[in-house]
Amino acid sequence: MKWLVQEFLNSSANSIRIANALEKCSIDYLLVRVNKDETLSVIDKENKMPLDNSGKVIQEYVLNEPVMVYGSKTFAEIAEDMELEPGSFMNEQFEFDVFRDVLGSELLNQHFVIGELSELEPMADEFFIRPTGNTKLIPGMTVTKEDFLSWKERESKNENSPYIGQSLMISPIQEIEAEYRFFVVNQEIVTGSSYKVGNNIDTTRKPSKDILQYTKKMIDRFPLAKAFVIDVAETKNGLKVVEYNNINTSGLYGCDELAFVRSINDLDFNIGMELKSGPSHFM
Structure with a gap:
């Protein structure tokens, strides 16, 4: 698996952590910039300048290779247009009306x-x-x-x-005691952490056994993609699902980026022998 990681916009800690994890795992990746016209430029990792031949570099890089992307929603949409595999795991089920139809009273809102x-x-x-x-x-x-x-x-x-x-x-406003984020690949929790306790950002609280069991139950009930993120809340009315999110664009909080990267790279994808033929996003 190769990766395309969006450049560190505003010194994004998430992108930096993913890039560092890829390097620790010796996984090949390109650092890319999403331009205003939604074309992509490859950024030199040393001098942070865009390459003049970005289009050719990306075309050759993604040819006949499974490619994962991490960055913004716009970047995930570009990956979908390019028909990268897996690219983005976003699909039409990532909507609250779908969540409610499937989960009913298990959905917080x-x-x-x-x-x-x-x-x-x-x-x-x-x-x-x-x-x-x-x-x-x-x-x-x-x-x-x-x-x-x-x-x-x-x-x-x-x-x-x-x-x-x-x-x-x-x-309506819900009273939430704590919220947790879990990264899910092949219906298994690969890493998770709290991200809010009371009204404060807190990534240090460990999810209890009950929270892990509940989350796995909700994952099995609604496995809406091969990889996704699920947020779960502790409330006075018990555990509830806050929402599901696209794994390509989700913040890490206290989650283990190495576990996330390795689990994605363990996925199997069969890639065709021709260049994908979606809309052009190359410079």
């Missing part, structure tokens, strides 16, 4: 409403809002009714609003 910003109305004096799918348009957060209505009015006057055509999810 089962009582949600989805719509564009212009369509949604406050469901309480304070409520939770986040994008659907795997977009990072805004982080998940709580908003007050007043702030939401002001935000909605402000964006309605913006002809270039980034929220036009984008689905958002709103749901």
Whole structure:
């Protein structure tokens, strides 16, 4: 397995950790830049400058080889357009309405409403809002009714609003004691950690045996891809699934990047003998 790792945007600790893990495991990878026009440039690992022949380098690099990508949602979408295998593990099941259909009451935010910003109305004096799918348009957060209505009015006057055509999810606020992230490959948990305890970021709490058993049960109930990330919450109403995420774009927190990298590289893929023929993303 070869890898394409998006360059360290804003000194991203996640990308740096993945690159370091690949080097420790002696796994071949290219550091790439996603340009504004969504073409890719190969970045020299020493001088951090783009190569003039990036297009040729990438074409030869991915030819007849299984290639994994790690970086942003845009990068994962480019990998899908290039028809890399495995490339990105994203599929149409990474949506909250699908989660609810499969999990029912096991989903933390089962009582949600989805719509564009212009369509949604406050469901309480304070409520939770986040994008659907795997977009990072805004982080998940709580908003007050007043702030939401002001935000909605402000964006309605913006002809270039980034929220036009984008689905958002709103749901009642849930009391969460702790949240955990697990990386899953071939329906097995390969690494995991806490990422929030109470209202604080905390990657040090070890998941209990009960949490691991519950998570495995939810993985077996809904194995939506060969590799994915699942977030689980401890609540006063028991354990709940927060969401599933694309493994190509998920933050690591306290998870073991070496275990993640090795598990992906142990996957088997049969690659055809011709160059993939998706849209061109080469410089």
